[in-house]
Amino acid sequence: MGLLDRAWRAARSRVTSWVSAAEDPEKILEQAVDDMQQDLIGMRQAVAQAIASQKRIERHAAQASQNADEWQGRAKLALSKGNEELAREALVRRKSYQDSAASYRDQIQQQSAIIDRLKRDLRSLESKISEARAKKDLFVARARSAKASQQLNDMLGGLTTGGSLNAFERMEDRVHELEAQSEASAASLVGDSLDERFRALEAGDRNGDVDGELSALKAELGSSEVQGELPPTSATHTTHIDRELDAIRSELDRT
Secondary structure (H helix, E strand, O other): OOHHHHHHHHHHHHHHHHHHOOOOHHHHHHHHHHHHHHHHHHHHHHHHHHHHHHHHHHHHHHHHHHHHHHHHHHHHHHHHOOOHHHHHHHHHHHHHHHHHHHHHHHHHHHHHHHHHHHHHHHHHHHHHHHHHHHHHHHHHHHHHHHHHHHHHHHHHHHOOHHHHHHHHHHHHHHHHHHHHHHHHHHHHHHHHHHHHHHHHHHHHHHHHHHHHHHHHHHHHHHHHHHOOOOOOOOHHHHHHHHHHHHHHHHHHHHO
16 A cells, blocks of 8 residues: 555544544644645655665665776786786676676666655645645535524524514504503693683683673763762761772672
8 A cells, every 4th residue: 555545544534533523624624634734744755765765776876886897997907917816806896796786776766666656646645635725615614604504593593583572562552552641641731721711711701790890880870970969978978889899899809
């Protein structure tokens, strides 16, 4: 199983366990993306280590090839000096370095294949992380919308609609009652005004009767003077007149 497959399985396993634990979806997605990012960092480090290992192998291969060439030169030198035995030993040493160089070249080919696969897995993981981030933003938005809708539904469900309507009905009845009281008060004010006006008329009539009686008395006195009757001049007659006037005043006062 490749490194990418193991990382992807681990990420899905963590997400599954979080979902099973019924955690906050937004936190789950954030944590999943963070873990995938950590896996990406790990894969980049693995690719870097593989490349560094390949470089070391290449240096070893180059050094082995260089050593083989050097022992090739020494074998020629020994053979030119007539030392065939020494030339033979130089060639044996040259063969050892040639074998090491060939082994290093095989390792380089294998390492190159591993690095190519790691690079493909790395690009695939980067693509999956980009896709996961886009999905995370979409899922977070949907989760927030669902949460807001649920809160709104809970709030609407908690409202006492019947009680609110009853309160409005009671307030309407109270307003009607206040309006009726206001109309009754206005009607009573109009009735009081009419009573006062009629009482004023009745008082005017009574005053008119008194004025009429006083005018009649004056007319009677005036008629006596025209007929040559002199009004009495005695103190007794004057006192009698005053008593009559006082009686009239008393009567007027009583009315």
